[in-house]
Amino acid sequence: xxxxxxxxxxxxxxxxxxxxxxxxxxxxxxxxxxxxxxxxxxxxxxxxxxxxxxxxxxxxxxxxxxxxxxxxxxxxxxxxxxxxxxxxxxxxxxxxxxxxxxxxxxxxxxxxxxxxxxxxxxxxxxxxxxxxxxxxxxxxxxxxxxxxxxxxxxxxxxxxxxxxxxxxxxxxxxxxxxxxxxxxxxxxxxxxxxxxxxxxxxxxxxxxxxxxxxxxxxxxxxxxxxxxxxxxxxxxxxxxxxxxxxxxxxxxxxxxxxxxxxxxxxxxxxxxxxxxxxxxxxxxxxxxxxxxxxxxxxxxxxxxxxxxxxxxxxxxxxxxxxxxxxxxxxxxxxxxxxxxxxxxxxxxxxxxxxxxxxxxxxxxxxxxxxxxxxxxxxxxxxxxxxxxxxxxxxxxxxxxxxxxxxxxxxxxxxxxxxxxxxxxxxxxxxxxxxxxxxxxxxxxxxxxxxxxxxxx
Numbered sequence: 001x002x003x004x005x006x007x008x009x010x011x012x013x014x015x016x017x018x019x020x021x022x023x024x025x026x027x028x029x030x031x032x033x034x035x036x037x038x039x040x041x042x043x044x045x046x047x048x049x050x051x052x053x054x055x056x057x058x059x060x061x062x063x064x065x066x067x068x069x070x071x072x073x074x075x076x077x078x079x080x081x082x083x084x085x086x087x088x089x090x091x092x093x094x095x096x097x098x099x100x101x102x103x104x105x106x107x108x109x110x111x112x113x114x115x116x117x118x119x120x121x122x123x124x125x126x127x128x129x130x131x132x133x134x135x136x137x138x139x140x141x142x143x144x145x146x147x148x149x150x151x152x153x154x155x156x157x158x159x160x161x162x163x164x165x166x167x168x169x170x171x172x173x174x175x176x177x178x179x180x181x182x183x184x185x186x187x188x189x190x191x192x193x194x195x196x197x198x199x200x201x202x203x204x205x206x207x208x209x210x211x212x213x214x215x216x217x218x219x220x221x222x223x224x225x226x227x228x229x230x231x232x233x234x235x236x237x238x239x240x241x242x243x244x245x246x247x248x249x250x251x252x253x254x255x256x257x258x259x260x261x262x263x264x265x266x267x268x269x270x271x272x273x274x275x276x277x278x279x280x281x282x283x284x285x286x287x288x289x290x291x292x293x294x295x296x297x298x299x300x301x302x303x304x305x306x307x308x309x310x311x312x313x314x315x316x317x318x319x320x321x322x323x324x325x326x327x328x329x330x331x332x333x334x335x336x337x338x339x340x341x342x343x344x345x346x347x348x349x350x351x352x353x354x355x356x357x358x359x360x361x362x363x364x365x366x367x368x369x370x371x372x373x374x375x376x377x378x379x380x381x382x383x384x385x386x387x388x389x390x391x392x393x394x395x396x397x398x399x400x401x402x403x404x405x406x407x408x409x410x411x412x413x414x415x416x417x418x419x420x421x422x423x424x425x426x427x428x429x430x431x432x433x434x435x436x437x438x439x440x441x442x443x444x445x446x447x448x449x450x451x452x453x454x455x456x
Contacts, residue, residue: 007134010200012147014080014127016193019155020186021091021120022374024163025113026248027265030378032095032179034392037105041392045382047106048249051114052372059121059371063364066126075360076126077198083123084194088187090116095183097176117371123194125367129359131340132347134204142287142341146280149337151193153276158189160269164252168263224358224365229433230346234366236427237339238373240300243417243424244332245377247307250413253385257406258413259318271322275329276336283334287341293431296338300425303331308418314410345433377417384412 025048033044062079069075094112098105131145166182167174224230255264286295306327313321343366347359388408391399 004203007201007204008147010197010202011130011134011204012151012197013193013200014123014197015148015151016155016158017083017087017120017123017190017197018127019152020159020163020190021087021116021124022371023156023159023248024182024186025094026245026374026378027160027251027269028163028167028179028182029094029109029113030249030382031252033106033109036097036174036176036179037109038101038392039103039106039109041382041385041390043103043106044392045249045379047110047113048378048382049372049376051110051117052368052374052376054114055117055121055368055371057368058118059125059368060361060364062121062125063129063360063362063367065360066129067358067360073202074204076130077201079126080123080194080198080201083119083121084191084198086119087116087123087194088191090119091190092183092187095179097180120371121364121367125360125364127197128340128343128363128367129347130201130204131344132351132359142284142292142337145337145341145344146284148340149276149280149333152336153273153333155189155193156269156273156276158186160251160273161266164263164265164269168266174262224362227346227350229349229431230343230362232427232430232432233339233342233346234369236296236424236431237343237366238369239420239424239427240303240335240339241370241373242377242380243303243307243420245374246381246417246420247377247413248374249378249381250409250417253381253409254321254413257401257409258313259321261318264318267322268325271325272329272332275326276333279330279333280337283337286334287338292338292342292345293428295334296342296428296431297425299331299334299338300421300428301331303328303335304418304421304425306331307414307421311410311414311418313414342431342433349433380416381412384408384416 029048030041030044033039033047034041039047066075066079069078071078073081090112094109094116096112098108100108131148163182163186166185167178169181170178251268252262252265255268256262283295283299286298289295290298306324306329309327310321310324313324343362347362350356350358350362385405385408388405389402390405390408391401
């Protein structure tokens with residue numbers, strides 16, 4: 001089934017929520033706490049990571065609820081509307097800059113981040129479930145998600161360029177007031193995009209609409225664990241999420257202490273995100289020529305190679321760093337498109353072979369683990385800073401960092417995430433749900449009366 005351009009655009013614009021909520025806290029929250037709220041680096045990293053444990057509970061529950069929802073708006077859209085009404089105010093409060101420092105500030109940020117994560121789950125979990133239900137065509141799902149990636153690229157411009165620019169608009173490194181302004185601005189953008197997606201998907205098709213799975217949540221988790229294609233796809237994607245989380249947390253530190261220019265955070269992100277807006281047609285063609293798994297291998301190698309090469313930035317300077325981030329962006333663009341297209345394949349294949357609607361459970365677990373693993377990137381980078389001897393501060397008491405601390409920043413931006421991405425490349429070889437499998441096995445399963453899981 002071919003999805004109309006209007007619905008593609010309506011669906012894709014919701015990715016402003018996905019990209020901004022993932023990228024802005026990942027990029028700025030750790031730096032905001034260590035450099036403006038005087039929170040120790042290890043504690044700040046823990047604050048970013050700890051609320052994500054809640055995602056492991058709430059996201060699968062939201063997925064299950066959306067699977068079972070019966071509404072004239074469909075099973076997914078009521079939950080998307082609830083998220084659109086609650087996430088933006090929570091996000092604005094996250095960067096409100098209360099008159100707190102140290103541990104009290106860390107407690108405030110952790111509590112608000114927990115509320116925001118819950119609101120995010122209400123929108124994001126059902127949103128991710130929709131592509132598998134909108135078309136049964138293997139390659140049409142990639143074409144549909146191409147639009148999603150274009151909007152992710154545009155949203156990441158807001159996250160990686162506009163948000164840091166607002167922060168730095170009142171002086172290098174920003175002020176508490178500029179962080180408040182940034183939080184309000186991004187919250188407004190998210191509200192507009194989330195409502196746009198809610199109304200834009202009003203006429204989205206539903207293919208087959210299988211019956212909801214009546215089993216318990218734990219029994220459905222058992223089904224998920226027994227799906228090897230899903231497990232391996234989740235594992236390789238988690239390693240990618242972790243690497244990106246480390247790089248996002250390291251970005252402002254890399255610009256400030258390695259390149260010597262806090263404002264370079266914006267230009268580095270421009271280099272990283274530009275390829276998302278330009279290379280989507282290329283990755284769609286590569287996925288058709290080499291199948292999605294082959295294209296994912298290419299994307300992972302480009303992603304890892306550019307990240308590793310950036311370790312030489314102190315030798316070649318800022319221009320070299322930007323060029324390597326451009327290479328990283330090409331691989332990152334392909335990896336993002338392909339992992340979500342492959343997730344839609346796994347969900348659609350499960351529905352075709354079982355006749356049950358479990359998309360919400362699949363995407364709920366996926367989103368929970370994605371958020372938790374991404375947040376662990378900040379925890380890992382906070383640990384790298386601590387090992388390097390990085391000293392936290394507030395605007396009234398700036399600190400000159402040691403050479404070992406600056407080296408830790410460099411390695412945290414380059415060598416550490418590169419090692420993680422290479423691991424994801426190796427995991428890609430274990431994924432087996434190819435085009436031939438998707439196109440032929442559901443039919444064979446239905447005619448034989450057997451439900452055969454993907455090969456390990």
